[in-house]
Amino acid sequence: MSVSSVSKLSSNLTTAAAAVASFLAGMDVLIVNVALPSIAKELGGDMAVQQWVVDGYTLLFAALLLLAGSLADQFGAKRIFIIGAALFGAASLFCTFAWSMMALVAGRCILGIASALLLPASMSLINEASPNPRYRAWALALWGAGGASASAVGPLLGGLLTPIHWSLVFAVNVPFCLMILAVAPHIAASPKRATKFDWIGQVLALIGLSTLVAGIIQVGSAGITAPATLALLIIGLGALVAFGYSQAKVAYPMMPLSLFHVRGMQVALQIGFIMIFNWYGMVFICTMFLQNELHMKPFAAGLVFVPSAFVTIFGNLLGGRIVTARGSKFSITLGLAIMIAGFLFEFLTPQPIPVWIIATGLSVVGFGAAITTPAAAGVVLKSVDAAQAGIASAMFNTFRQVGGAIGVAVFGVVATFLPSLDLALRAVFLASALLLAYVLVFELLRWKDAAIAAVAAESVA
Template sequence: MRTQRWTLVVVCAATAMLMLDIAVVNTALSKIASDLHTGLHGLQWVVDAYTLALASTVLTAGSLADRFGRRRLFTAGLALFTGASLLCALAGDITFLNTARAVQGIGAAIMFAVSLALLANAFPDPRERIGALAAYGATIGASFAVGPLVGGALTSGLGWRWIFLLNLPLGLACLAITRTRVVESRDALARRVDLAGLLTLSGGLFLLILALLRGNEEGWGSAAILAELGGAAALLGAFLAVEVRVAEPMLPLGLFRNGAFTGAQAGAFAISASFFAVFLYVTLYLQQILGLSAIEAGLVYLPGTVIMFFVSAATSTLGDRVSPRAMVSGGLVLVAVGLGLMTLAQVDSSWAIGLPGSIVAMIGTGLFNPAISGVALGSVPERQSGLAAGVSDTFRQAGIAVGVAALGALIPAGAALGQGDPAAYVSGLHDALWVGAGLCVAGAAACWLLLRRPSTASAGDVIADVEPAIAGARVLEAA
């Protein structure tokens, strides 16, 4: 029992730390732009360098954790993340900061990939696991939402570098707990590292994000942007081809024959590419258009954050009465409604205009996060929890990275940092919010359809189909 508690504590603390580092920079972006002399393009990479590195390596991290030990990889991820946080705090220019953020993202990928697997091993009883996942889901949502407040307070009081220095004592404490209190676990039939899959996925995502970020500046019909989009399509297509043919793929495509597994990924991508991605631009609106300070912008999110925390905690008691299908789809619909309400914001609005929308969206997030984690874990055999967590986190972080770039293409870059026409920025923000709302509605519909009944091909069947081939290949190799 004590091991369970410590595992839950360290997983939630580490997850809070890495989620904060997605959101905490938002309220510090204006100060970073001023101190490091960069524009919107550089600021977008402060977010995307982190989430892109996380998205493109989390699957490999999950495979390594299943193979070499989840506690061991979790410890390595914590150490890498903590060290990179120090480098971020010492950055003297935007290139160094974004490079350090990418390294930080790799450490976060390892931590994220292993978190759900550690919880699955520590809480084998389904009823106890529901409570643990509720705490985990509340941590994800609350950390992302409270990040602007934490970032605003640190930036206003001590300077933006402290948003990274804060990770040092937290990271060291998590390392100590992991080494002394967390039980090691691994998968006896874990897959080998799929290097070809890693390279094609990383390259494809990088070129896609690069094209989306540079499209407005270079022109969407320019040779450079078309080449980047073409290269992204080719590499992502090559990734799918590799995964079909390789003996031990990092993403077994057969898993998508399972409706629950596919629905979990669709839902994770939808909320990340919409609500979580638009945080950056809403925060810039609060600071650059309405003139709020960093801490004032963070306080705007506080009411919704508190409500979302209690909603997430309450899902542990709703599990017996409300289906995951209803909570996931209903949560996405509420997020869509919240994003739509945020379009009431105008150039001369009060800061309070965004409260109704943010509160409704936070309630939806509170319902969504624990339920989607439970679906993701329950869609594969328990010993494959590292793989399931890695796939889910890939779709989450790829969603944020793609969403930041794609929604940013709708917003004039100059107006985002106090230059140009504020009305143009608000108009672009409205477009981004409506696109995000549409994506959430599409995700809700997909989840409602995919989670409505057990799939004709369960994840267990898929794994059973794959593993004899893996075992046979290893016997032949040994011979």
């Protein structure tokens, strides 16, 4: 076999392994939602504990993304990628045989750490294995499709496996991890770079996010005036304030505060946070509603999410064309408006909410999100210098994942204070529409301010 053939084979295998990793990281957020009622029946646990089964994963995933990206640069993306895949497989086996809810939550936290190692390293590997820009674009599209397809496969696979036994929603990860490890010897070695990292900021961010989310969840189970709740909220907010202060003082901040003054970053970060805040929180409550209130079987509940996933994949493909033809402002405005319409459509339906309304509304919201997300990501890259593109992209993805963790916590608390899951789901739909309306107004005003500033600058010149 010629050198070029070997290189092409290595590049294709690297892309395939990276796409599988992207699929795994996305699937593990959603596959567990369908299984939660069955898990709770066997292992016990109230709403708060079930929230931690989801948030144990998303929170560690979000909080460690920036650290994992730095580790991939310092020790080589291939090494971190292999460690992430091995840890993901081991944590999946641990969850498979979990003997209690606390053990399962611990396993989910380890899975979140593994995902944080996998995802940035997988993207770096594609960049290293694809020197040709055209091939790199195709490889990144395949990598993105892995994550997007997880939205369809996750709930559906969860619905198929849960009736056999809930543990299979974790065991199914193991063959994928073995596939990645089998391909690993064919992945080219990664370069190592000397990098500086903000360890103080990482520790403060992890403490702050973990205790804040724990405090929010405690509001639902113990009340906001309980000493434990107040302590967690105070520690969380205090640590996040200290984190913000440290970012202004350290030499190499993990989240440079200067980027928050950039108009495009302000818009994109709010869009990323609120969109995933709404989506993860809604999926969590919606799954509970379908199985606990409508008494649907896990497989049937999983099917409700499938149309939205396929619509989302189509929307991703269309979104790129809309950005190219009409620009980011038009795409973001259109996408947010579609999402608001989808949430209001679901909120205004008669009680109880019919299943077909939920499936249709989810599809409308997913379509709007698919148009908005590529445009918002593009705004991030256009708003900063090339030297800051990596950290800006990491901030965008971190805000998205943090939004998801807090969304599950907040909407789970809302559900505990309302008399029915139908009302809780309606509250989620209304709150989501209002939050997106705020983002839409903010986005339009920021672009208006930028246009006025540009006109003023031209008149002075």
